[in-house]
Amino acid sequence: MQLKDAFEAVTENVDVRPGFLGDVMTGARRRRTRKLVITTAVVALIAGGVAGVVLTRAGTSEVSTTDERFALPTRGELASDQQFLDGARASWRTQTPSAMSQRVDSPEDAPTHVLWAGNTPAGKTAVVLQAQHADKSWATSVGLVVNDQLISFESQTAENPQHGVFQFGPKDSVFLVLERSVPVQHSMRATRGQDGALSREWRPLTMTDGVAVVTAEQGDKPLFVLAQTPPPPDDFNLDQQLLYPRTPITPQRAYIPYTGLGWNDRRFATAEPEYLPSGTVIHDLYETLHRARLVDYRIGSITSGQWHVIAALPGDRTALVTEFENQLYAVIYGSDGSLQRTIVGPPVLAGGPLPVRFHLPDGLGIVLADYGSGIGPDGKSDAWLAPANTGEVQVMTAGSTTVVPLN
Template identity: 30%
Template sequence: MTSDLDLDPVRRALTITADGVRPPADLTDRVRRGGRRRVRRRRAALAGTLAVLLAGGTAGVVQLARPPASAQLGGVAELLLDQPTRGDLADDRRWLSTVLATYRRTRDDSPLRGLGLTRRPAGEPHVTWAGSTPAGPAAAVVQRMWTDRHQPSVFIWFAGTDPAGRVEPVGADILAAPGRPAGWGSRAFLTGVDRSTLVVLDVGGDVQWSARRTYRADRVVRTDWRPVTFTDGAAVVRVPPQRDRYAVAVRDGAGAYLSLGNLTDPTVIPDDPGLGWRTPAGGGWPADRPARFPLAPRGALSLDTVLMFLGKGDAGQHEPAGGATGRDWTAYGRTGRGELFVAADVRFGGDPTRTVVYIQPLTSTDPRFGPVVTVYGDEVDRTAPLPVAVRLPDGRGWLVARKDATLSYLDHDGRWHPAGRNAALLPSTATRVRVDTTEVAL
């Protein structure tokens, strides 16, 4: 699965915890054992049928190309390569032939070609699953590849059906490659015009799916996990339309998230302009960048200094199903207690933009302070007089922001105090904010 993360320090801070997700050490062995048992049972059940077909002649038997012997990569990759084609369309010669023809014609259209992982086939493609779905026939194809450094890998390609009834490539990934653990790649994909059908290949073990994220004050979680039911090599599940959202997530029985093969394709998620606060190129920067609002009441403080401290610990509870986007603006500095903080906009998939704030003590050895504090704000309304207003926990006050606006606040004694421009960290006693000439209640 590819990622669009760049080197911007704020983006690194927003996605730092997603990098720590790792499958359990024995996942490969458990997957292989469970999958092999089912393959043996299926092969025994099919033996009689194959004998009858062969006795009547081979003209009516689809000869699926099988990869030659090569370096063993183990786990999910070997299971999907070795097993006979599964699914209720496994014997549909016309569909399988069309799938393979489309695969050969479009395989190199995948962005993965640029990584040098699809240019040198090491064997013939194999349809590992072909079945019916509510969105029409779908299939998964696997093929051994050699990398540019003469090392083995396995490419997986997913297909659905377009509105005209033609085979439609919907995604691709690398199942195994040097430096990556077996099972790293996708074995689930979305198909259908609005991507409302989820297909998960059966390689052994339990799998669950979730339709939505839940935003709490301090983290993003999922509370609607439900199991999938495998039948003849795959689970087929109706899900809410994902064409412009990508809110669906899949995880295995150990709780590790599984990637969706569609994420390797160009996304069709509409561009979210956020608050439109980005600053134009200039000052040594070749392109526009997030607007920066330094808030350091105890002296000058650079964003790099804040991120250096935040990067030493757990920078919040991000969902590990993919990186967050945003980067329209950044506020940073110190709270009234002297704690370092950084705030920015954040967006998961097609969800509305929110504000996230990370707070960390100046010294991690100070017993008065705990680990990083993460705060998620409400959905941002760019048309509101005060788009950003986030209450910080434990009496730390309010973070408010509106680009180019003059800010002031009213305390509980009825007195107005100036708070500067663009963004401000207000005391917990603030009750109202004046944004230029407009008053907003907190």
């Protein structure tokens, strides 16, 4: 009770809320209990045969972890470059606080460990680990340091190992993938067949010293999945297995402007149809086209249209036309809302009159759209379903008329 008596003597003339002293004493006991629990847990892990690592630094408290990566030697072609390793650790310690708003929970006094160090197209690169205080079996901050600059990081736990993929380098074209307990398969790009459907060729990702470095070229869209064997080329249901890249804190490429049409809202190319797609249907349009293998996985930025043109078709059917990644797509529904057909169309013809010219199959007509313009012989506003045999059409914009060929 000496602490309590001393506290009461010091605070005799200080007005504190009732129960304040009790809360202070309880907090002290809780901190002592937490230290005891951590110590007991580490002892139990070692006694139970589970690899446990206790990290210490002179003058600091212990930080325990069962992340076995801390016990591994540094690997990679720069593993013996002590000057670079020291610089990478220093960069992590000095540059992480400015990024703490992104929720890295590593105590400043927790020692760091360089898991891998090597050369990449972006320069000298290191993967740095730091143990976190957490109520889980282990928690680790994993950072990517390139040329003594902290590029990116994530918080990993045993229950949530995150994705272990970092995207960085010139034009964000370099991908560093950490080895996992499950093999990583990768695909560089999707290709479109004559039927309009996409496919992806998957291959095992070869790891060297616990990492793989992949460089993308213009037009590539690398994807990574956890799978024992490469998925079939036509399997576009891998969303739950995808490893999403951690992008740089400061993007390495200039801002890429939106290249779509920039239109909003819906327009009718005909009178209002029997079936009118609901907001939910419109919201799920990407998933509908993705399941049909007409649009690729939504990784990174994807420019999707915020507009759609609706047209009534024979047989009480409804056509909906929109854009994804500057490509036109059409979806045809029955009068009961049932999905009947998905169709890939031509690219958007941005920069000129009548950028949307979609020839529907089976002679159903040509969906034409140019928001803000009058289209066709009657000058229909914004959108018009032209007969299938229409060879050219008049487009009036801001008082000026242009004849646009449709063949």
